[in-house]
Amino acid sequence: AEESCEQTYGFLPCTSTALGNLFLILVYGYLMFSAARYLSSGSELLLEILGPGIVGGLFLPILGALPDAMLILVSGLSGSVETAQSQVSVGIGLLAGSTVMLLTVIWGSCILVGKCDIENSIAIDSKDTKGFNLTGSGVTTDIWTSYAGIIMAVSVIPFVVVQLPQILNINSGRHLVVLIALIVSVSLLLSYCLYQIFQPWVQRRRLAYAKHKHVISGILMNLKKRALGRLSNEDGEPNIEVLKKLFDAIDGNDNGYLSRSELKALIVGIRFDEINLDEEDALEKVMKDFDVSLDSRIDLNEFVSGVGKWLGEARGGTAAPAARTGTMKYLDDFHIQTRREHDLLGDQSDEVVEGVENPRSNSIKAVLLLLLGTAIAAAFADPLVDAVDNFSAATSIPTFFISFVALPLATNSSEAVSAVIFATRKKLRSASLTFSELYGAVTMNNVLCLSVFLAIVYVRGLVWDFSSEVLVILMVCVVMGVFASVRTTFPLWTSLLAFALYPVSLALVYVLDYQFGWS
Numbered sequence: 432a433e434e435s436c437e438q439t440y441g442f443l444p445c446t447s448t449a450l451g452n453l454f455l456i457l458v459y460g461y462l463m464f465s466a467a468r469y470l471s472s473g474s475e476l477l478l479e480i481l482g483p484g485i486v487g488g489l490f491l492p493i494l495g496a497l498p499d500a501m502l503i504l505v506s507g508l509s510g511s512v513e514t515a516q517s518q519v520s521v522g523i524g525l526l527a528g529s530t531v532m533l534l535t536v537i538w539g540s541c542i543l544v545g546k547c548d549i550e551n552s553i554a555i556d557s558k559d560t561k562g563f564n565l566t567g568s569g570v571t572t573d574i575w576t577s578y579a580g581i582i583m584a585v586s587v588i589p590f591v592v593v594q595l596p597q598i599l600n601i602n603s604g605r606h607l608v609v610l611i612a613l614i615v616s617v618s619l620l621l622s623y624c625l626y627q628i629f630q631p632w633v634q635r636r637r638l639a640y641a642k643h644k645h646v647i648s649g650i651l652m653n654l655k656k657r658a659l660g661r662l663s664n665e666d667g668e669p670n671i672e673v674l675k676k677l678f679d680a681i682d683g684n685d686n687g688y689l690s691r692s693e694l695k696a697l698i699v700g701i702r703f704d705e706i707n708l709d710e711e712d713a714l715e716k717v718m719k720d721f722d723v724s725l726d727s728r729i730d731l732n733e734f735v736s737g738v739g740k741w742l743g744e745a746r747g748g749t750a751a752p753a754a755r756t757g758t759m760k761y762l763d764d765f766h767i768q769t770r771r772e773h774d775l776l777g778d779q780s781d782e783v784v785e786g787v788e789n790p791r792s793n794s795i796k797a798v799l800l801l802l803l804g805t806a807i808a809a810a811f812a813d814p815l816v817d818a819v820d821n822f823s824a825a826t827s828i829p830t831f832f833i834s835f836v837a838l839p840l841a842t843n844s845s846e847a848v849s850a851v852i853f854a855t856r857k858k859l860r861s862a863s864l865t866f867s868e869l870y871g872a873v874t875m876n877n878v879l880c881l882s883v884f885l886a887i888v889y890v891r892g893l894v895w896d897f898s899s900e901v902l903v904i905l906m907v908c909v910v911m912g913v914f915a916s917v918r919t920t921f922p923l924w925t926s927l928l929a930f931a932l933y934p935v936s937l938a939l940v941y942v943l944d945y946q947f948g949w950s
Contacts, residue, residue, distance in 0.1 A: 452822035460841035473800030507887030524834030539929035545854035580915020
């Protein structure tokens, strides 16, 4: 008897042969790749026009995860409950495959192509002379990237919740646990979107504070060089005699007060070129620290008091031992520390932001690209899932492994290629953006795509039986999340660890499912 196949939508081609279904997977996979590319182009264009905030925080992450969400949705909606239970393994395979691919193969590739020489635990921008030195070359990211990695690790909580009945070996109440995990997942999704919306504001505030600390350290270092003696006594109190001489040197017109123009001349003379300083803003902050009487000028007492407060901040707010205070070495340490804090925050204020020409026509173009990408993803997600299911039946290869390896190549290729290309710029900023996007994409997998998956399982009454797949996601997310949280510099050897996690993940699922019978 001839094997028959069911045409998707009643007219799309289908076949029961392995080669035929492989061809269909390639065709539909390319169409899903095109959908992802259109969504990416449209969202980036919209971001240029409207800027970060609602667009960058809410729409972009959701649109980036849309192709994956569509595939997961249709994998659980098709046919009867039995068919859905069979095809839903395509969804969990895609979910696990996307996460593992982004955090292993793509993460490691970005380290390889973005590596720079590491000096004093920091990768030096655009300097790559050490070749493939496993410890001497690598990538440095800013502190916000570490936060993104921590958030990614936290986003696996719904996986743990839904897995509790299996962990505790409880058979009753599993359907209720799926609902609880769904609520937790949706709550994390909303929280993550809010964080993305408000993060630019928080970042600006943190950066402004770091710049002010660097101005403090720069002025103190300048005063230290010009002073004929120590700025503070052995007891840590300001040295009034030395500070009076400095005050007189800065007071150009000898009127007994430091005016705004005299202070600005001091700030300009120090040359804070490396931190792209707004001199007027720095002047306002210095005046706020010193001008207690609010008369827009600083007398000697205010100058001595202000410098004393700054010296106390440089010592960490506590009186230092006499020997340490006497050497004033803590000022050098404070200066290095403030510069490092500023670098880790990733200052982008000196980047030239070009205005978008014809915002109206570009807005229409962005909306059309988004609509086209969404339409293609919605139309061809179901045929792709059917082709994977049929290919699995024809070859006896489990659908999980096909979707784990093949489908992420379709839905995440444009994201992966752009991340690797951006990493080749070999700068802290580009590396930070690259890895932040990778962590963000995995976070959306863990909250948005999982929310869709859990909703299908709950609404259709399916059985949650994906212990090995969940273990793989937990293992990779936690390992890479801990990596990101405890360090900002990643030597080249870390890429080898990331690459190794990919085959380990596949082997772990196979052993647990087919040797130990977890599934």
